[in-house]
Amino acid sequence: MTPYLQPRVDGDLRSLVEDHAWLHQLVDALGSPVNVVLPDQLVRNVQRFREVYRTHHLSGGIFFAHKANRSHALVRALAAVDAGIDVASLGELQHALASGFGPSRIMATGPKSREFLWLAARTGVTVNVDSVAELTELAGIIAAHRLPRVTVLARLSGFVAAGANVMTRTSRFGIPAGNLGMLWETLAKHRDELDFAGVAYHLDTVGLPEKAAALESCLQAMDEAGAQGLRPRAVDVGGGFGVSYLADERQWDAWTTELTGAVLGKRPPMTWNNHGYGLRNEGGKIRGTLSAYPGYRPTAGPAYLDRLLTTASTAHRRPLGTLLLDSLYDLHVEPGRALLDQCGAVVMRVAEVRDDGYGETLVRLAGNGGDVALEQHGVLMDPVLLSRGRPAEAVPIGVFLTGNLCLEADLLTRRKVFLPHRPSPGDLLVFVNTGGYLMDFSAGQALMQPSARTVAAHRRHGGWRWCLDEQFWPVEDREETQ
Template sequence: MSLQRSERTTAGVRPFALPALRHPTVSRLLADHRALLADLLDGLGSPLHVVLPEIFEENVVRLRRVFAEAGADAEILFAKKANKADCYVRSAAALGVGVDVASSPELVKALAGGVPGHRIGVSGPEKDDTLHALAVQHGSLVAVDSPGELRRLADTARSVRRRARVLLRSRTEGQPGSRFGMSAGERESAVTLCAEFAEHIELQGFSFHLNGYSAAERAAAASEMIDHCLDARRRGAPGAELVDIGGGLPVRYVEPRLWDAFLAQNHPDQYHAGKAFKDFYPYGGQTADQAARAIMTYPVGDGESLAAKARRHAVRFLVEPGRALLDQAGFTLYRVQQVDDRRDTDGYAIVTAAGSSFSLSEQWFNSDYLPDPLLISADPVADEPFPACVAGSTCLESDMVTWRKIGFPRPVRRGDLLVYLNTAGYQMDSNESPFHDAALPTKAVLRLHEGADAPRWRLDGI
């Protein structure tokens, strides 16, 4: 009878398996320290974000090596917007990595975490005067979006009697309609203003903003900025030697072959209420290492690579990875609050997790977080295919942590744990909200030490 029920309830649903890639440290935590994770969830509440700074540090070291091997002189600035946890900033400070910020609180947290002001880059459109003042006082590098902002920044620098370090953010030929950065005419005016305000402004280079993950497009844009540096030098700005290529280094969450197979069979029937999504993150695409290498080695003229062109003209790169440095550096735990088993009527169950989809922020981009969550059962039952989507516990119809029907290997029960892997990059806290007066989820910092019986943990915070 059990076999017949399994066949009947899974017919027509056929959840597609998309297991998430796992770092060895994550695998070890999940295999050997489940009791600790369950205790942390019990004590700190659901959902709980587990953050792993040692993996962040590994990513920094590896990405530095990739740029060096490609022949590029590149300085890394961690894009803080990708995760609010203080532990990553502290790791960045310890490794001599800078931080990219876009608000006064982010700048203050970067300083408090030990990052010196000269290693902080300040981006964001049309920044306010308070952020300008903090940046100038601490010697941070400010990416300016317009001649008007440049004038305001010069006034601020004059008032605090310091010289502002500046990048001019410019629109690229490939994305002329971007709301970020200056048109060609505005850029020309800004270079002239930098000379006019030379007592208060030091032009150090150029930056740009791109959507998407095209190595060719990013390399072409960076090549344009090198040309702008050369033009600025001719016009009296000898310090124009930096090109900020931004972030845009993708992360691979699942095996490429599985990703391709998923896309080939994807259909609204595989989602709760027949939900249809127009776009997904490229979960099975390039790794950050592959993308960085492709950008730096891309030919930008007469067969010369981008890195070679930069070396020839004594131009250095700034890179602002966020997600790429957070790859595998954290995961999110939810406690199962209730299970509505609709397999006999709808063919799948609705698992309600304690918490909301605001703590898994892919829906901010009108999409779904696709890697399969792991099921950890306190009292496992016999294996039996169990198709289910995962809902949040708020009163919103749209509060679905996972719209896609997941093929759990056994029935999900109240009290079980769901583990969403690799959520540190943008997922954890980009969209979190104290909706229903719920407290924002806690972050627990874990480190595995050689020879220790159990990981050391603490609450995040400086």
Template sequence: MTAVTLAAARRERILQEAVRQGLLDPEQSLLAAFVDLDGVAATVGALHEAFAGLGGDGPRHGAGSGPSAPPRVLHAFAAKANCLVPVLRELAGLGMGCEVASAGELARALAAGFPAERIVFDAPAKTRAELERALALGVAVNADGFQELERIADILARRPSASRIGVRLNCQIGGGRIAAMSTATSTSKFGVPLTDPGNRERLIRAFAEHPWLTWVHTHTGSQGCPLDLMARGVARAVEFADEVEAAFGPGRVEGVDIGGGLPVNFADDEVTPGFATYVEQLRAHAPNLFRRGYRVVTEFGRSLLAKNGFLAAYVEYTKTAGGRPIAVTHAGVQVAARTVFGPDAWPLRIEAHDGYGTVRRGRPVRQDVAGPACFAGDLLARDRALPLLHPGDLVVVPDTGAYYFSTPFHYNSLPEPAVHGVRVRADGGIEFPLIRPAQDPWGLSARDGVGVPPREPAGAPVPGVR
């Protein structure tokens, strides 16, 4: 069997066992999500392997050496991709760091056990209180602009910090095919626009004035951005780091945070592009990243988790409208907001299974796969050719381990589904450690500061109805 067919077979087996164990049930557990923890470990291993041969001249000036020296490359998982604490804890155990973009993500990273020195705080709107906390903890901080650099300078004048501090550059290299995912356009909200008049000189002055400023950060974008565009963005950042070193001496820039953004193949189960392919692009476009001995931080997210997670939901009803079959399921905008609101940019595969989890192999019929939300556009797929779905069937949505069920959208007060980890034991048995329990829809009002309404027992009379 090929790797692609093995992945599909593994997914089917997991689904069947989840049904057998009652994690999916047409009356009680209508929607559930799964994170393949074995797959996560394998993907992290591939990332470490791809960067293992990073060249250079050894530790930089002041970086130290020996067993207590900082890592040559720190892979910091982008928490926004999947911020569930048990998932983050798993990644911490695999030697990852964590990139956070809010106080909430920072709190989750700390709860997951990441040491402060392995956490990177990136956000365009950090408050003074957030910066003070991060700097007190020793978390790495990448300033998003000149005003933030001055705020950091003011804090450090009163309280020194062990944090490594960098500045984010917008290298203005251009965008990919998804505008919302392109962060290096000429007018991007992120970072200091490097080619705007006077900014390069102003950045050099910032390094002259602030000896604690020792890192350069850039991130060109993610899904929809070609690898060579990403690598050329890194090259611009490395060129600037080289310029700082030429002005102030070797070792003035300790490292370069190259961001993440490796795109994911959503068309099938093939894992492409791989991390090794991206490293090849970096060697071609940004050779000084390797030759000059800079320390490196990466911030991959989607490429580590997307293909290691899937959703499964029951079909509640089917109907036909205008001659097109429609399957109404329990998975929609609340767990697939990007696909529902941007179907052309974020198409997802749909797999048809019977109620026991076995793949349906009937004649493909063009049909819509709809979600439960109360608006017409809540569709996982439009006019998609699938074996005809029936009430009680299961639809599986692969490649949703990042940015989907881990970040639910609470439209219609739809509850968050349970998320289960998946591990296959040596004897072939499957374990499902709970990552997040399912929300009880009857308990949602507690979030609003009111009591939980009483449940009416089955068959109880409804007030006002005879």
């Protein structure tokens, strides 16, 4: 069986990938690589999260984690609908404000410079603080500049849920949940500057039990806050709802099994220099853990949020969503990757196809590993091959995808990628579903190679229209309103 890892491609993204001529024209016009984003799909994804809120009768903000993509079009499209935005830098805050978000729909998270804190406080966005020190610094800025009170959330970490045998891993962010004395003291001291709205977490894990334990601890912290005379009203469960990147679970299972065999030397290598993605061979036994994104996920995105809310609290034996509702708390979420599911693709031209003399076929692309950051994020999935001319005979071929940097390490993925036939120069490889972190998060200008242009694509009258990302605003042009 050919070890394909075929991507899941749905709806508009599928229709776009099927329009070969359109994509070839785009790359002919703008050069390789080109990033394509689909703002309408992002809006639909927000609606899917909102449906989960409706099911659980909850209200609160869906804050798109801006860091996952730099596109203007995506942020502007969200500004036009019922969505918020989570900004994690001064630049992202400026971008959100300039794209049409009012301060009540913006939340500042992450490590914050004084300038970032000042602009957040000056404009009145909600500040999700990482530490008591940051809270004190914010209060100082507000007092020194005589600014109005600022709404704050306190990010917590290091959770241990009552009665549960689950502890979250340590984090460099957040106030230890088991030791909130200083938080309450600081909030009491700066009552004139800070309006405490509630607590938050963001855990860098796909594990549901860890997240349920964190949410349960947050509910306990809300009780503690109430006992301190505070009136908290929202719990923010961060992002990390995830994406299922692959179409077929069996391919993922087969590939990971084959990788284990390759690391043990029981089959030919599946990767460059038999790289094990965290697995290693110690005396004929597999050691280590696979450090790759779980390519196929049965529950991801809005469905994952639903699962979290239906998980029973260990202390109260009632669903966590019901506990939020009973207390009339708002639920905030900060999804990045999950909101960008099916919202973008990176399109690259094949520059050269070469047999390396050691038995491998190298496909060099006009783009590099920074332009599509599959390796950095451990996302393993095949690109879609679009031939320019008549496709070659359909004989599957395993190839390594190399980039345009003069660097041994510049492989688009260390995985041997199986394509349905041998590509030719001028063909395109489309890396689909790369909107979240895999498009421009790591893109640079090493060797003065051109960085990708980004275009926003939308469907009009049965066909695809596009404009440069910076030209997109969520208002119809005159021709379309007539």
